[in-house]
Amino acid sequence: xxxxxxxxxxxxxxxxxxxxxxxxxxxxxxxxxxxxxxxxxxxxxxxxxxxxxxxxxxxxxxxxxxxxxxxxxxxxxxxxxxxxxxxxxxxxxxxxxxxxxxxxxxxxxxxxxx
Amino acid sequence: xxxxxxxxxxxxxxxxxxxxxxxxxxxxxxxxxxxxxxxxxxxxxxxxxxxxxxxxxxxxxxxxxxxxxxxxxxxxxxxxxxxxxxxxxxxxxxxxxxxxxxxxxxxxxxxx
Numbered sequence: 532x533x534x535x536x537x538x539x540x541x542x543x544x545x546x547x548x549x550x551x552x553x554x555x556x557x558x559x560x561x562x563x564x565x566x567x568x569x570x571x572x573x574x575x576x577x578x579x580x581x582x583x584x585x586x587x588x589x590x591x592x593x594x595x596x597x598x599x600x601x602x603x604x605x606x607x608x609x610x611x612x613x614x615x616x617x618x619x620x621x622x623x624x625x626x627x628x629x630x631x632x633x634x635x636x637x638x639x640x641x642x643x644x645x
Numbered sequence: 646x647x648x649x650x651x652x653x654x655x656x657x658x659x660x661x662x663x664x665x666x667x668x669x670x671x672x673x674x675x676x677x678x679x680x681x682x683x684x685x686x687x688x689x690x691x692x693x694x695x696x697x698x699x700x701x702x703x704x705x706x707x708x709x710x711x712x713x714x715x716x717x718x719x720x721x722x723x724x725x726x727x728x729x730x731x732x733x734x735x736x737x738x739x740x741x742x743x744x745x746x747x748x749x750x751x752x753x754x755x756x757x
Contacts (some may be wrong), residue, residue, distance in 0.1 A: 562743075567653055571750075571752075572749055572750070573696065573732075573733050573735075573749050574688065574747050575751050576744055576746075579743065579744055587742075587743075587744055607728075622687060622688070624688075631743075632693075632743065633678070633690045634678075634680075634686040634745070635690065636689070638686075639687055
């Protein structure tokens, strides 16, 4: 079974530039999460999707962050414009649904903002 | 809001010694999950505990959920170098149990 796929694995940009991350969850998983992980800390939830619906985006900084999951499968997280403090690892995770909520994480995208 | 704390932050052990990490929540949890993240890797699900006082074992790993469902522990017997990594507990953000708040993790180093 293929795991959660994320791309790119690494991204280096200058501040004020836009950046986008892509995630393809495990086939058949209806729930998709985007997390941010700073060095030495636990993952912090940014947004959760149930199919194509964003059911919790309360932690997403909406002035610069946006996300979409148009067909309820893969998802894109965008930052525009990026700030120095956005440097972190962005993790995508999926679970079968909100009842079976064991989360499978992707390898993450390490973002460096210069 | 709900907070999940873990102690210790770091633990260095000699190979073969035991290791325990503790997780405490500011609120009663409907369930708790444990994850392991190897250096440079991503979190990997270990287990979910649901019942008050529940104890589950996975080979050398023993997981406990407190009677009050506000704390949990992970104990590793006779650590091996393959146990190196950061162990996170995660509790539901709310009573619906659909969003999880992760603790800061305990980083385990095992000296051969």
